Amino acid sequence: MxxxxxxxxxxxxxxxxxxxxxxxxxxxxxxxxxxxxxxxxxxxxxxxxxxxxxxxxxxxxxxxxxxxxxxxxxxxxxxxxxxxxxxxxxxxxxxxxxxxxxxxxxxxxxxxxxAYRPAIEGDAAHRAISVNQLDHYAYFREQLPDQARVLIMGSGLVGTEFANDLITNHYQVVVVDILTLPLAQLVPPAVGESVRDALASEGVEWHLDRKVVAINYVGDRAGYVATLDDGSNIEADLVLSAVGxxxxxxxxxxxxxxxxxxxxxxxxxxxxxxxxxxxxxxxxxxxxxxxxxxxxxxxxxxxxxxxLGTPTEIRFPPLAVQVKTTLLPVNLLPPARNCVGEWHSVESDVDGDKHLFIDDRGFVRGYVLTRQKTEQRVEMDTKVGELA
Structure with a gap:
């Protein structure tokens, strides 16, 4: 043969x-x-x-x-x-x-x-930049003036990390999100509040529970004006879209x-x-x-x-996430989307906070660690992984 x-x-x-x-x-x-x-x-x-x-x-x-x-x-x-x-x-x-x-x-x-493109009115809505691959980042850097005022739409993982990156590098940052807190779909409210406050202390301007409804170009001096759903306006040199x-x-x-x-x-x-x-x-x-x-x-x-011909089941380890916000380091493991339970604060001191997601049977199914407590990540991954 x-x-x-x-x-x-x-x-x-x-x-x-x-x-x-x-x-x-x-x-x-x-x-x-x-x-x-x-x-x-x-x-x-x-x-x-x-x-x-x-x-x-x-x-x-x-x-x-x-x-x-x-x-x-x-x-x-x-x-x-x-x-x-x-x-x-x-x-x-x-x-x-x-x-x-x-x-x-x-x-x-x-x-x-x-990148998801939300329905936004205005003659410059199409100029909002999304950064999802290398050439997008190259274009973003080309369009970013020194010490620019940057409007970020979205306060999820990417939006919050960009806000941290920009504010710590001498840019002005404004964040708008329809949710009431940053990282709202990943962490309990207390952690979202801590992230918001840590970035605000360095100058990030938050417009939460608000939505951008229009972006218009107003010339080289001011660049863009974004109109929010409450009628207020935000001037910016560049608009970054991080809405998912x-x-x-x-x-x-x-x-x-x-x-x-x-x-x-x-x-x-x-x-x-x-x-x-x-x-x-x-x-x-x-x-x-x-x-x-x-x-x-x-x-x-x-x-x-x-x-290649050997059927092999995919074995996922605990799907932990490091949020790269140097102003407030966060490590987290979100619970599975169908998991029934609630968040509990178990530690809060000068070293940071520790929150556990406890399911309806009393098992730990997720966690959030901040500041120095992020060092417990491996230990927590092992604990949650034992239940997988």
Missing amino acids: GKTAPPSIVVVGSGLAGFGVLRELRRLSPDAKLTMVTLENGHFYSKPALSTALAKGNTSETLVTSSAEKMIAQLKLDARIGREAESIDRAGKALCTTGGPIPYDRLILAMGAA LRPNVALAQEAGIDIGIGIKVNQYGQTSDPDVYAIGDCAEYQHGISAYVTPIMAAARGIAQSA
Whole structure:
């Protein structure tokens, strides 16, 4: 009998998820034919570093940790850079791109998520900048005047980290959010209040429980004027939109693959088409979206083995998050979205605060640690992980 040909696996995307699964595939199979399709330039960088790059003196160039050329050589890739994935021919098992069809044995979608654009009136609404990839950050830096007054829409993880980064680097910062506290969907109110107050003490101006309804351009002197839903106006030199991301599902949806919030996958990372997988920000796992580094790397390990013919369940560790706010360091583990329980404050002193999410059976399912208490993260991860 003849030797079985090495598998042909196509990965769409060159972010952490795309390169993460490509690394695992190459480690497990030196002979597999690996093709990467991406609209970006193919350089490898850390997306979480975008919201703290100013403080660390990074530019879009210095954020690159490995060039596309290095990644291609290292992983022995057939790289289709600057190519768009247009459709999936599931019957013919081919990815149709702007450079022509690419046959596959397995297809892995690592297409990330796109910035949500809220409906806002005004002649400059389209000029609000979202920073979700390297070229976005390059444009943001080009448009950012020295000591500028920056309006940030959104006080979630990204918005709050950008506010911290900008205010500690001598920019003026105004934050607007429809919620009443920063990080409101991740932490208990007391922690949101502490984050708000810590950044306010350095000059961040908060407009919470408010919404931007219009952005207009008023000339070089003042730049932009944003109108809020209470009729007040905010002048700014630049507007940064950090109101959330939406998984990129169109390619899968048009191919008839099941989607929810993201592309639905099973415990192996497979979509409703067993030869198509999804990973990262575009994937909806059985517990929901996991758009952070740790779950992406865990998924890459499982999916690579499954795609190469050894079905392997993805084992997610506790999905802890480090909020990179140097003015008030925070580590947290949010409870699962279907977990019933409530937050309890268990420690509060000069070293910081500790909050635990206790479920209806009395088990710890989440935590928030601030200041020096963030050092308890590993201990808390172990405690929560024992219940997984």
